[in-house]
Amino acid sequence: MAASFASLPTFNFVNSSRFPRRRIDSYCSKKPLEVRCYSGNNRESKQRGTFSSLKECAFSLALSVGLLASAPSIVTPPDAYGVANPAIPDVSVLISGPPIKDPGALLRYALPIDNKAIREVQKPLEDITDSLKIAGVKALDSVERNVRQANRSLQQGKSMIVAAFAESKKDHGNEMIKKLEAGMQDMLQIVEDRKRDAVASKQKEILQYVGAIEEDMVDGFPYEVPEEYRNMPLLKGRATVDMKVKIKDNPNVEDCVFRIVLDGYNAPVTAGNFVDLVERHFYDGMEIQRSDGFVVQTGDPEGPAEGFIDPSTEKMRTIPLEIMVTGEKTPFYGSTLEELGLYKAQVKIPFNAFGTMAMAREEFENDSGSSQVFWLLKESELTPSNSNILDGRYAVFGYVTQNEDFLADLKVGDVIESIQVVSGLDNLANPSYKISS
Numbered sequence: 001m002a003a004s005f006a007s008l009p010t011f012n013f014v015n016s017s018r019f020p021r022r023r024i025d026s027y028c029s030k031k032p033l034e035v036r037c038y039s040g041n042n043r044e045s046k047q048r049g050t051f052s053s054l055k056e057c058a059f060s061l062a063l064s065v066g067l068l069a070s071a072p073s074i075v076t077p078p079d080a081y082g083v084a085n086p087a088i089p090d091v092s093v094l095i096s097g098p099p100i101k102d103p104g105a106l107l108r109y110a111l112p113i114d115n116k117a118i119r120e121v122q123k124p125l126e127d128i129t130d131s132l133k134i135a136g137v138k139a140l141d142s143v144e145r146n147v148r149q150a151n152r153s154l155q156q157g158k159s160m161i162v163a164a165f166a167e168s169k170k171d172h173g174n175e176m177i178k179k180l181e182a183g184m185q186d187m188l189q190i191v192e193d194r195k196r197d198a199v200a201s202k203q204k205e206i207l208q209y210v211g212a213i214e215e216d217m218v219d220g221f222p223y224e225v226p227e228e229y230r231n232m233p234l235l236k237g238r239a240t241v242d243m244k245v246k247i248k249d250n251p252n253v254e255d256c257v258f259r260i261v262l263d264g265y266n267a268p269v270t271a272g273n274f275v276d277l278v279e280r281h282f283y284d285g286m287e288i289q290r291s292d293g294f295v296v297q298t299g300d301p302e303g304p305a306e307g308f309i310d311p312s313t314e315k316m317r318t319i320p321l322e323i324m325v326t327g328e329k330t331p332f333y334g335s336t337l338e339e340l341g342l343y344k345a346q347v348k349i350p351f352n353a354f355g356t357m358a359m360a361r362e363e364f365e366n367d368s369g370s371s372q373v374f375w376l377l378k379e380s381e382l383t384p385s386n387s388n389i390l391d392g393r394y395a396v397f398g399y400v401t402q403n404e405d406f407l408a409d410l411k412v413g414d415v416i417e418s419i420q421v422v423s424g425l426d427n428l429a430n431p432s433y434k435i436s437s
Contacts, residue, residue, distance in 0.1 A: 099350070099352045100352055101352050101353050101354070102126070102129070102353065103261070103353040103355065103356075103399035103400065103401045103404065104204075104207060104208075104211065104401060105126050105207075106349060106350070106352060106353055106399060107211070107238075107261055107263065107349075107399060107401075108122060108207075108210065108211050108214055110263060110265065110266055110348050110349050111214050111215060111217075111218060111265065112218060112222045112265050113164070113214055113217045113218060115160065115161065115164045115214070115217055116157075116160075117153070117156075117157025117158075117160040117161045117164075118157070118161050118164075118210065118213060118214055118217070120153040120157060121150050121153045121154045121157070121161075121180075121210060122150075122207070122210050122214075123150075124145075124146040124147070124149040124150040124153070125146065125147070125150045125203065125206055125207055125210060126207065127146050128143050128146045128147075128199065128203045129203070131143045131145075131146055132196075132199060132200065136196070137194050137196055139196060139199075140191045140194060140196060140199070143187070143191055143199055144188065144191045147184050147187050147188055147191070148188075150184060151181075151184050154177075154180065154181065154184075158177070161173075161177070161213065162174065162177070164217045165216050165217055166216060166217065166218065166219035166220070167219070168219075169215075169216035169217075169219075170216075172212075172216055173212075173213055173216035173217075176209050176212045176213045176216065177209075177213060179209045180206060180209040180210060180213065183202065183205055183206040183209060184206060186202060187199070187202050187203070187206065190202055215238075218237075218265070221236035221237065221265075221268075222265070222329070223329055223330045224330075225268055225269065225330075226330075226333060229269050229319075229320060229333070231430055232269055232272065232273065232319065232430060233272040233273055233275065233276035233428060233429070233430050233431055233432055234264070234268045234269060234272040234428070234429045234430055235262060235264025235267075235268050235271035235272040235275055235424070235427055235428055235429075236264055236268055236272075236427050236428075236429050237264050237265065237424060237427035238261060238262060238263055238264055238265065238424050238427065239261075239262045239264065239271070239275055239421055239423065239424025239425060239427055239428070240259060240260070240261050240262070240421070240422050240423045240424055241259075241260050241262065241275075241278060241419050241420060241421050241422065242257050242258070242259055242260075242418075242419070242420050242422050243257065243258045243260060243283075243416060243418075243419045244256070244257045244258075244416070244417045244418050244419075244420075245257075245258065245288070245410060245414055245415065245416050245417065246414060246415045246416075246417050247406075247409060247410065247411075247414050248411065248413060248414055248415075249411065250409050250411075252409070253406055253409055255417070256403055256406050256409075257402075257403065258355075258400050258402065258403050258404065258406070258407070259400065259401050259402035259403065259422075260357060260398050260399070260400050260401065261398055261399055261401050262274065262275065262357075262397055262398040262424070263349055263396075263397055263398055263399075264397075264424075264427060266324035266331065266348045266349050266396075266397075267322050267324065267331065267349070267395055267396065267397035267398075268322075268331075269319050269320060269322050269333075270319060270322050270359050270369070270395045270397040271397040271398065272428060272429070272430075273317070273319045273359075273369075273371075274359075274373065274397065274398075275421060275424075275425070275428050275431075276428065276431055276432055276433055277308055277371055278419045278420070278421055279421065279425070279428075279431065279433040280433045281418075282301075282308060282371060283298065283299065283416050283419045284416065284417065284418050284419065285415065285416070285417070286298055286299070286301070286415070286416050287412070287413055287414065287415055287416070288410050288411065288412055288413065288414045288415075288416070289412060290374070290412065291410050291411050291412050291414075293377060293408075294376070294377060294378070295374040295375060295376055295377060296374065296375045296377065296407050296410050297360060297372065297373070297374040297375075298372070298373065298374075298416060299360070299370075299371040299372035299373045300371075300372050301371065306370065306372070307369075307370020307371045307372065308370050308371040310432070312432070312435060316370055317370055318367060318368055318369060318370050319359070319367070319369050319370070320333045320334050320366070320367040320369075321333065321334055321335065321336065321361065321366040321367055321369065321394075321395055322395045322397075323336070323337060323347060323392055323395060324347065324348040324349065325337070325342065325345045325346065325347060325348065326345070326346040326347070326348050327345075334366055334367055335366060336366065336392055336393045337391075337392030337393070338392060338393065339366075342392070345392065347391050347392055347396070349396045349397070349399075350391050350396065351376050351378075351388060351390045351391050351394075351396060353376075353399050353400075353404070354376070354377060354378060354400075354404055354405070354407070355375050355376070355377075355399055355400030355401075355404030355407055356375065356376040356396055356399055357373060357374070357375050357396065357397060357398040357399060357400065358373065358374055358375075358376070358390070358394045358395055358396045358397065359372070359373055359394065359395045359397065360372035360373060360374050360394070361394070369395065375400060375407050376390070377407060377408055
């Protein structure tokens with residue numbers, strides 16, 4: 001197998017033990033807890049990354065020093081982009097506020113809608129997460145304020161929200177509003193009963209109704225993909241997939257299903273390519289090929305090719321780099337934001353969440369993505385949006401929304417048993433998997 005072309009540096013400052021473990025639900029099978037020591041995987045595999053160990057070490061150290069000094073900085077290897085003096089964004093952009101790191105919230109804000117009324121409902125409901133940081137039942141007083149504020153905003157802005165529904169989705173949207181109203185009343189009852197432990201699950205349910213209301217405002221696919229990519233598999237909307245992984249040599253988890261939401265509104269070519277490969281069962285039985293505390297990566301097939309060989313052409317299928325910027329109607333293709341001089345631009349779906357999913361590519365070839373994908377393992381507080389080395393340089397196309405914490409448990413050699421589309425397959429246009437070779 002050929003060397004990997006994912007030009008991602010190695011970071012050693014992300015410690016998976018720092019992330020609190022959520023309960024293992026029905027998507028993960030838990031082994032009896034026991035004390036176990038085991039050596040690293042010794043199987044021969046492709047060497048991941050194109051930086052030498054010295055460059056990786058220097059790069060990680062420099063970025064770590066910058067972070068520890070509380071100075072928002074970008075540390076780019078001198079030859080990473082083939083330029084002698086890479087430009088640096090304004091510091092004011094990098095410290096514009098704490099990043100949104102919840103994958104559900106990121107997906108809600110990434111929808112192609114502009115409706116102030118529903119956002120004023122969404123925000124206080126999301127703020128419940130901060131309210132729960134208050135110790136004990138005192139948090140419930142803050143939760144109650146959040147819910148009452150959201151309820152007031154809903155009642156005041158309901159007509160504006162209903163008016164924004166796509167014609168074909170009005171009935172569903174009105175149904176979701178009723179469920180949202182009932183859910184908020186349930187939350188107030190939880191507060192009255194002082195059941196702090198029930199707040200988080202009810203918050204998640206309520207925010208799912210908010211997300212559904214917002215999606216009902218989207219009337220079809222909002223733009224035309226450029227002509228040169230129009231015949232590729234395109235995800236014109238969103239899709240959800242379940243990735244089942246057999247986890248080896250782990251005392252806590254035996255196998256796990258990761259739920260991933262793919263965002264075709266902001267990355268139709270990238271997400272469409274992935275869904276098409278999923279329907280070909282391309283990833284089924286494939287091993288995790290990199291897991292270094294910075295990313296988890298897979299998608300490099302057996303043999304000399306570094307990506308998917310299309311049987312109809314007998315050539316590797318590649319896709320362009322695809323970056324959607326806030327305020328733009330269509331993504332940028334083929335260039336990084338740095339190359340475009342858009343240093344202050346905010347990407348629509350950033351590398352903020354633990355479990356952000358993106359397309360790997362060759363270091364010096366923007367349009368070389370094929371089948372290799374990676375999930376980022378990081379705390380967003382360390383690298384706010386657009387101050388890191390990934391935003392605007394790699395195509396994000398989804399987030400792990402369930403069991404993302406367990407990505408840190410994946411090791412090289414763990415096997416992806418299957419990836420299955422559970423919703424949104426009807427949003428895939430030009431599916432090549434249906435074409436017989």
